[in-house]
Amino acid sequence: MVTVEKNAATLVISANKHLPLLARLKYMLRGIVVRLEDLWHYRELIRNLVTRDLKVRYRNSVLGVMWSLFNPLLMMMVFTLVFTVLTPHFDVPNFPVFVLCAILPWNFFSASVIGSIRSIVDNSSLVNKVYFPREILPISIVLANLVNFLVALIALFALILFFQIPLTIWVFLLPAVIAVQVIFTIGFGLIMATANVFYRDTQVIMEVVMMAWFFFTPIFYSLAILPRSYEIWGVSFDVARWVRIVNPMASIIDNYRTILYGIGQGGAPPDFYFFMRTLVTSLIVLLIGASIFYRYSRSFGEEV
Amino acid sequence: MTRPVITFENVSKEFKLSKLRVRSLQEMFVSMFKKELRGKHRFWALKEVNFTINAGETVALVGTNGSGKSTVLKLISRIIDPTLGIITVSGRLSALLELGAGFHPDLSGRENIFLNGSILGLDRKEMTKKLDAIIDFADIGEFIDVPIRNYSSGMQMRLGFSVAVHVEPQIILVDEVLAVGDYNFQLKCLNKIREMQKQGVTILFVSHDFEEIQKLCDRAIWLNRGEVMAEGSTDDIIKAFMDIYQSKEGQDSFPQSGVIPIVEQNMVTSDVGI
Ligand SMILES: Nc1ncnc2c1ncn2[C@@H]1O[C@H](COP(=O)(O)OP(=O)(O)O)[C@@H](O)[C@H]1O
Ligand SMILES: [Mg+2]
Numbered sequence: 001m002v003t004v005e006k007n008a009a010t011l012v013i014s015a016n017k018h019l020p021l022l023a024r025l026k027y028m029l030r031g032i033v034v035r036l037e038d039l040w041h042y043r044e045l046i047r048n049l050v051t052r053d054l055k056v057r058y059r060n061s062v063l064g065v066m067w068s069l070f071n072p073l074l075m076m077m078v079f080t081l082v083f084t085v086l087t088p089h090f091d092v093p094n095f096p097v098f099v100l101c102a103i104l105p106w107n108f109f110s111a112s113v114i115g116s117i118r119s120i121v122d123n124s125s126l127v128n129k130v131y132f133p134r135e136i137l138p139i140s141i142v143l144a145n146l147v148n149f150l151v152a153l154i155a156l157f158a159l160i161l162f163f164q165i166p167l168t169i170w171v172f173l174l175p176a177v178i179a180v181q182v183i184f185t186i187g188f189g190l191i192m193a194t195a196n197v198f199y200r201d202t203q204v205i206m207e208v209v210m211m212a213w214f215f216f217t218p219i220f221y222s223l224a225i226l227p228r229s230y231e232i233w234g235v236s237f238d239v240a241r242w243v244r245i246v247n248p249m250a251s252i253i254d255n256y257r258t259i260l261y262g263i264g265q266g267g268a269p270p271d272f273y274f275f276m277r278t279l280v281t282s283l284i285v286l287l288i289g290a291s292i293f294y295r296y297s298r299s300f301g302e303e304v
Numbered sequence: 305m306t307r308p309v310i311t312f313e314n315v316s317k318e319f320k321l322s323k324l325r326v327r328s329l330q331e332m333f334v335s336m337f338k339k340e341l342r343g344k345h346r347f348w349a350l351k352e353v354n355f356t357i358n359a360g361e362t363v364a365l366v367g368t369n370g371s372g373k374s375t376v377l378k379l380i381s382r383i384i385d386p387t388l389g390i391i392t393v394s395g396r397l398s399a400l401l402e403l404g405a406g407f408h409p410d411l412s413g414r415e416n417i418f419l420n421g422s423i424l425g426l427d428r429k430e431m432t433k434k435l436d437a438i439i440d441f442a443d444i445g446e447f448i449d450v451p452i453r454n455y456s457s458g459m460q461m462r463l464g465f466s467v468a469v470h471v472e473p474q475i476i477l478v479d480e481v482l483a484v485g486d487y488n489f490q491l492k493c494l495n496k497i498r499e500m501q502k503q504g505v506t507i508l509f510v511s512h513d514f515e516e517i518q519k520l521c522d523r524a525i526w527l528n529r530g531e532v533m534a535e536g537s538t539d540d541i542i543k544a545f546m547d548i549y550q551s552k553e554g555q556d557s558f559p560q561s562g563v564i565p566i567v568e569q570n571m572v573t574s575d576v577g578i
Contacts, residue, residue, distance in 0.1 A: 044422040052411065052419075129406030130399070131382035132423045201328040301383035302319065 035294065038133045045132055046140050053144035068148055069155050072107055076100045079220045092222070093264035094163045100156050101260045102219040102253045108149035109185055109249060110210050115141035116189030117196045117203050124304035134297040135290070138189045146182060160260065170259040170267035177255045177270075180279050184248055187286030190293040197296070197303050217249045222257070244274055248285070251278040308392070309475055309506050310357040310380055315389030317350040317375055317530075349375045350530045352389070359395075359474075362497075362507040364517040364538060366545055367527035373510045376527070377401055377477045380508070395474030395506070398424055400464055400481045409453035413444065413463050416452055420467045434470050441492070442466035458484050469496050476500065479510045494520070514542050 019027070039046075058064030079099045083090040092098050116138035120127060123137055160167065196202040218226075226240035243250045255270045255278070262268035350372045357363050365373045378384045379391055381399040406423065407416045417438055421431035439448055442463045447455065455463070461484045468476060482493050497507065497520060511517055517524065517538060524541035526533040534541055 041425060042422070044425070044427045045419070048419050048422045052408075052415070123408070125409055126406050126423075128383060129401055130420075130423050199327070199329055199332070201330065205329070298385040301378065301385075 031294070032290075035133065035135075035290075039136070039139075042132055042136055046136055046143065049136065049140035050144045050147070053140065054147060057144075057148065065151055069152055072100065072103050072152060073155070075103050079103075083220060094165060094261070097156075097159055097163050097165060097261055098222070098257070098264070099220055100159060101257050102217075104149060104152050104156055105181060105253055105256050106214065106217065106219055106249070107152075108145050109181065109252075110214070111148075112142045112145040112185045113189055113192060113210065114203075114207065115145065116185075117192045117206055119189075120193050120197050120300055121200065121304055127304050128301050131301075134300050135190060135293055138193045138293075139186060142182065142186050142189055146178075149178075156260070165261065165264070166266035168259075168262075168267040170269055173255075173259045173270065177252065177259065180255075180275075180282050181252050183279075183286050184252065184282035187282065187284075187289035190286075190289035194293050194296045197300055213247070213249065216243065216247055217253055218243070218257075219253060223250065223254045224263075245277075248278050248281045251275070306358040308356045309359050309394050310355075310508070311390075311392045312353050312355050312376075312379075313390040313392075315350060315353045315379065315386045315391055316348055317372075317379065317384070318346050318387040319349050321345040321347065348387075348530055350379075350386075353527075353530070353532055355525055355532060355535060357506060357508060359506055360501075360504045361523060362501055362509060362521045364521040364524040364541075365508060365510045365527060366512075366514075366517070366524055366541060367533075368549075371527040372530040373527055374402060374479055375530075377479050377508065377510065380475075380477060393475070396424070396472070397475040397477070398468040398471055398473035399477040399479075400461075400468050401477065401479045402481065407452040407460065407464070410451055412451055413442075413448040413455070414439075416463070417467055421471060424471045424473075426471055438463075438466045438470045441470065441496075443489075458486065458489075461485055462489060465493055465496075469500065473505060475506045475508070477508045480512070482511065482516075483513070514546075518542065 057068060076096055076099055080095050083092065083099075084095050119137035119141050120134065126132075127134065127137075192202060192206060223240050223243065226243060228238050228240055229236045230239045231237075244254070251274050255275060258270045259267045353372075353376070365376060367373050375384070377399065378401065379386055380393055381397060381401065382393075383401075406420065408419055411419060414435075417435060418428060418431050421434075422428075426434075442448070442459075442465075444455075444459050444462055447459060448463075452460065452463075461481050465481065465485075478497075482490050485493065494516070501507065501520075507520075509517065509521055521538045523536070524538045525535045526541050526545055534544055
């Protein structure tokens with residue numbers, strides 16, 4: 001095991017493969033603290049990378065913002081056309097709001113994941129020339145997309161007002177829901193970024209996976225329409241429950257919709273059990289992502 | 305006063321051979337059937353390297369191409385990690401490693417100055433104060449607002465050197481980069497290095513220009529095939545080095561020593577290939 005220890009101005013990097021378990025655990029905890037300190041130390045770099053990203057996106061302020069809204073609004077209109085005019089039996093009240101409050105967080109997730117995957121390889125000129133905590137690259141991608149998402153939320157609130165859907169007290173849960181999504185996204189992004197350094201076709205595969213994932217996530221349909229019991233080979237499945245358990249994004253997206261839209265008459269309380277469950281899942285994904293990333297980021301400098 | 309700022313204790317570094325490295329799932333699939341692609345193809349670029357560099361020293365690292373000099377500098381700057389051993393570095397470090405100084409190709413020179421500053425831990429305010437001095441020293445004219453990808457290697461080096469020396473480092477690593485600059489700029493760099501020596505900055509210097517090394521460095525470390533061959537005063541080391549290599553008709557035919565690849569598993573050729 002390789003350990004990093006930081007005392008005052010001295011930095012010791014040592015590799016010792018034969019440490020007892022307890023010592024390893026101690027080093028691991030110490031490692032987490034050191035990493036967090038390191039991130040804090042490099043906050044200026046994070047800010048620089050996030051602004052760079054946003055600068056490119058919003059090159060000329062107003063038009064840039066409109067442009068970043070173009071994709072979700074167009075998607076919203078297409079889905080509305082398909083599920084109201086073309087298939088009227090779908091019958092969801094205020095469909096544009098219904099679908100937009102799922103599309104925006106999904107786009108945030110999808111853009112962050114695709115961006116994170118490429119982040120290490122695309123920045124090879126930095127990674128193999130200077131040291132900085134490598135996790136800064138995927139993290140700043142997620143943060144830039146978060147800012148973008150927050151800007152887009154303004155459009156969603158405008159739409160909610162326009163459809164006269166009352167905002168309830170549950171809207172105050174929004175920051176918590178966003179926090180859970182950020183945790184999950186960073187965790188998942190760290191795993192994918194690492195994989196792409198070693199297997200460069202991860203990027204191509206994930207583009208397809210993200211499309212499939214989109215359909216398995218309640219975006220243009222609601223979790224409520226999924227069957228509560230479905231028979232395969234004589235075994236009955238609670239599909240709605242399993243989708244939530246297997247796919248954290250289903251829970252997250254559903255939470256957004258529940259607190260902002262409810263069943264079309266205004267926000268409602270989310271399912272507390274699943275909310276906590278998703279939070280725990282997201283934290284676990286972050287922990288796994290961070291350990292994988294830290295373990296392998298030591299060799300990024302010689303791999304890219 | 306001798307305070308060690310860089311120490312290597314039994315540091316070894318093993319690399320994978322990139323030619324045989326699996327880069328995609330497709331290759332992974334193929335390698336499941338091709339035995340000769342399997343197994344570990346690695347070699348030791350550094351073997352149990354030990355040395356100490358004290359505060360304020362200027363040390364030269366000499367050796368033929370492939371002897372591990374750049375690997376040592378990359379280990380010190382934490383771009384790569386040692387396979388075995390302990391490296392201790394204390395103090396703010398800035399490094400100028402082989403071509404390119406860690407710039408983002410899409411950003412302009414000016415934006416890269418700030419990016420570089422933040423990588424070295426300086427905030428925007430501090431960098432703004434140094435901006436003029438950096439641009440002045442690099443002296444690349446209106447190119448400062450052009451994306452780095454349009455720079456020549458010499459221009460990149462000028463800007464890289466300028467940033468590296470203006471962020472007030474306590475340690476600076478310089479890897480064969482000065483040779484890229486034109487005559488005037490080389491002089492300017494050497495003057496700057498002398499100035500930093502006076503300020504007590506610790507300098508580790510890789511160059512093939514022995515005259516330059518003799519003028520600048522107090523001490524030299526000679527690396528050969530990833531091992532420390534000798535360590536001592538600059539004059540002694542260069543003399544010993546020349547003695548060995550000058551017998552072999554001139555500089556051009558320096559033996560391409562490198563490090564002999566150690567293939568750990570027997571390369572059993574098989575006929576299972578697809
Ligand atoms: N990222 C890498 N992957 C595989 N081998 C490498 C890598 N970097 C350097 N090497 C190998 O390590 C050895 C030492 O290289 P280097 O330190 O660059 O030598 P020098 O700077 O003294 O010319 C060389 O044989 C080189 O091919
Ligand atoms: Mg070199």
